[in-house]
Amino acid sequence: MFVDSVWLDDAFVRLGSDLNLRVRLRNGGQQAAENCQTKVFIGKQQAASFRVTVPAQQAVTTSARIRLMESGVQACRVEVEDYPVDFDNAYYFTLQPAQQIQITEVGTETKLGALYANEPLFAYQFTAAQAADYRKLSAANLLVLREAPVVGAGLRENLRRAVQQGATLVVVPSAVSSSRESYGQLFRELGLGPVQWQPTAPTPPVLQDIALPNAQNPFFQDVFAGVNPRAGMPKAAPVLRWARSGTDVLRLRDGENYLAGFPSGKGQVYVFSAPFSAPYSDFAQHPLFVPVLYRLAMQSYRQEQQPAYRLNQGVVNLRIALGAGSASEPAYRLVQDSLIYIPVQQQLNGMFRLEVPPGMRQPGFYNLQTKGKTVATLAFNLDKRESDLRSYSAAELRQLIGPNRSNVQVYETGQGQTVAARYKAQRVGVPLWRYCLWAALGFLLLEGLLLRWNRRTVPVAAPAVAA
Secondary structure, three states, X not given: OEEEEEEEOOOOOOOOOEEEEEEEXXXXXXXXXXXXXXXXXXXXXXXXXXXXXXXXXOEEEEEEEEEOOOOOOEEEEEEEOOOOOOOOOEEEEEEOOOOOXXXXXXXXXXXXXXXXXXXXXXXXXXXXXXXXXXXXXXXOOEEEEEOOOOOOHHHHHHXXXXXXXXXXXXXXXXXOHHHHHHHHHHHHHOOOOOEEEOOOOOOOOOOEEEOOOOOOOHHHOOHHHOOOHHHOOOEEOOOEEEOOOOEEEEEEOOOOEEEEEEEEOOEEEEEEOOOOOOOOEOHHHOOOHHHHHHHHHHHOOOOOOOOOEEOOOOEEEEOOOOOOOOOOOOOOEEEEOOEEEOOOEEEEOOEEEEEOOOOOOOOEEEEEEEOXXXXXXXXXXXXXXXXXXXXXXXXXXXXXXXXXXXXXOOOOOEOOEOHHHHHHHHHHOOOOHHHHHHHHHHHHHHHHHHHHHHOOOOOOOOOOOOO
């Protein structure tokens, strides 16, 4: 039995808060694993312990309640007792408290500061649309373009670049007619395609009811825990419509979109069809406003570093503070105790890409270091296929090999013989060298005897002596 994978129900890890850790255990053997002891460690301290039964060739998912009490990266592991196959009894992973989500509002004045300031998970800042601070845009996880009177070319380019690199952009259109051309250009550059603007009427806009959200939508998971949907829905008067289908979040009662999401590059774009300000909407005063804005911020969070990696997965992508090494050696190394590996590495668009060295075969924790300083701790585990103890029968192997590979032979044990003995009997035959050796020794002995016999002294008669 071995640990297949681990994950958390909540993507945001908070210090001192209970976390639900899911552990998937898989049995790669042919027999059921009964009451297998499983332990969870955070650092050197045991955090949970339980027993589980896993049928043969099946997987079972269980959960454990854990809590992180220290900041920084925590080296964690799950250990199972599976004697005698114990090479894969430990699964290594890392956990660390979530970093603050960087939120930047772009508009004419700050409107969302008080909303996001109530949650320490968010770090809010504002920049004016007419003189935007592009450094704030590039560092943000969530960008909220709120009713800017015009979206200049420089602002459009930096918003597009941030989305391409993985940021989330929320667009709240302006009701000013002169802003429509620049907003349309922004939508085209983001890949949303053309949008249809509603004609400007001299009379006040007609508000429409927003339909009740679908509770099965993953976007609204746990949102209605603090909101009573029967309290009435907000109203809005849309100023634009779009033809491209996206991820519907909120709709009006007539079926038109009010809030939808669109993928763009590595990021996501969410578009509201109406401004937040009166008289076009009362959404900002509705109890649903805060959870929707919080959910948009939470979905913008991306944890590039995974809790665990496999030694055979080839490539690891990280988002770290990139630096430069010395001129005579690569910038980053993977270090585990006395083992040092220099991976093939590449820095591109704020991302660090490294290839797992082919010679790195020891599971455990590796420190990614540059100039002797650790910038990340990565957990690597064995390939799951190494824990699969299933085997093929001789007949299945012959079927897989096929009849066209005469150079491949399948040997099976039987009749008290090992595979090596059967191979020798079928391919090598009976070894005759022993008999040749004994025959040679016999002939040498016979030769020695004959030589000794021939060397015996033959008695010679004494010659006659004349008188």
